[in-house]
Amino acid sequence: MAFVGIAIGRGWRFASKTARALGRLPRFQSWISSKQSVIDSAEECLLTFHREAPRAFWASLALNFAVHALALLEVYIVLKFMGARVTLIAALALEGLTKLINLAGSLNPGNVGTYEGGNMLITKLFGITASSGLTLALCRRARAIFWAAIGAVCLMLMRRASQQNQTDLESNPNVQESREEAMNPEQQKHSQTVIILATCEQNATGFSSSLARVGTLPILLRAILTIHGTEADRIIVATGCGQAKLIRSALRQTGRLPDSIKFRELGQEMDLSSLIRHEGVTSESVTIISGDTIFKPQLLHSAIEWDGTGALALATDRELAGIYVLPQLLALDVFGKCKLPHQVLANVHSCVQSRGFAVIKGVPADMWHKVAVPEDLPEAERKLDTWLLKPTDGLFARNNRRVSIPISRQLIKLPLTPNMVTMLVLGVSFTSGVFFARGGYWSTLLGAFLSVAASVLDGCDGEVARLKLQSTRLGCWLETVCDYLYYLFVFGGLALGLTRSSGSKTYLAWGALLCFGAVMSFLVVSFTRAPLFPRTSRKIPRGMAEES
Known part of the structure; x- marks a missing residue:
């Protein structure tokens, strides 16, 4: 820990450099390369946090250690109250092994069963009875549920206060007058304009890079739809080969x-x-994008949010990635003197760089792909598949993606929306719960199979949404509701089935407890997400657009 503290204090990029060193080994090369961008981003956020707010950084780190210390004290006190002979060192070992149980339990929803059984095994290793280990696990789970309920109530109160403040603000006559002035077309300005350079059809082969389809959508349309969900106020498709009407059609x-x-x-x-100069008059920035390149959506989002003083050029090993951002002053000054007879992004870069105004930012090669010839399409499709993965995906989710992504690839060929896929998965979840509730060996086995199928298909709605660029607030909300309905169906079905098979009503109590935990988790998640129909913005927050 001392070394980590020194490394952070001096700004050493220990994690990314270690990952690159391991990536040189043939055995780890492919796996490390897929994780490198995530490692770099996490390390950059950590170092930026320390650099910009060192006191807050060390305070948060101290609080993190305090939380672990309190968890250790919790184990010690609970076991002491039960009369178990335990020392602080033994409690520390128990807490450390519990972390491993939590890691293993990430493979099943809510770590239900794994956490309790793991605690029983761990306590037996230290000469403590299994019943004491189970009691410890249930006490800690009850504590988690209690504070989750408190958090849900606080979120509801905070949301109600926020909505009340929003209502008071909208009823303010000064605010209404400002909005009416903003709607005046004569005074309206475009804060951000995006120009997409569409490529011309090659007469020899008839191949047009901009109209080539990746994930069933033309490359140009992928860029348009991605940008349309950002803060850009104006999107222009520019072409210099007399094919504007053909491309629009x-x-x-x-x-x-x-x-x-x-x-x-x-x-x-x-x-x-x-x-560029014409759009720079009414825009705070002008972003130029190649229409023959697919981009990871996060890359386009970060470029459009650029607020630096110089021009931003994204590149990989000095090869332009196809995104160029020009602040208003540069758009007016530089391109008032520099002529660009050809719509090539390299000419834009040369013009700006000749005056020393370009800021070149390196980006990983797996975040974009240029399609110049038909042979480039398979690699573009492969990269698009990798973008369906999310940094928050655990081991279980990544294994599911291996099955769900090929299924989603077939679903996007059909006239199905992501919401239709969500309802289809909900039907599978409900059928699974029905078979669980019937009890018996074969019904339970079929219910388990359908439950696994629903878990795998659960990622398809989000994958279809990202492949077809159809993420919506309604879809995000519906997907969240159906996720937790899956837990209710499965937990409720299992409780009913076990009760019918054994005749014991104890399983109904366990089922009720699990369903209560699922409902509380749903309330917490639903109140932390943006409202379904916001009053002030038509944009979809990127965090919400990332359906599962």
């Missing part, structure tokens, strides 16, 4: 092209530099 045939998208034909009357 092709995108409209998908039924997904937003009406607010503008198309511009570049030529002698208006070249790319003139368009």
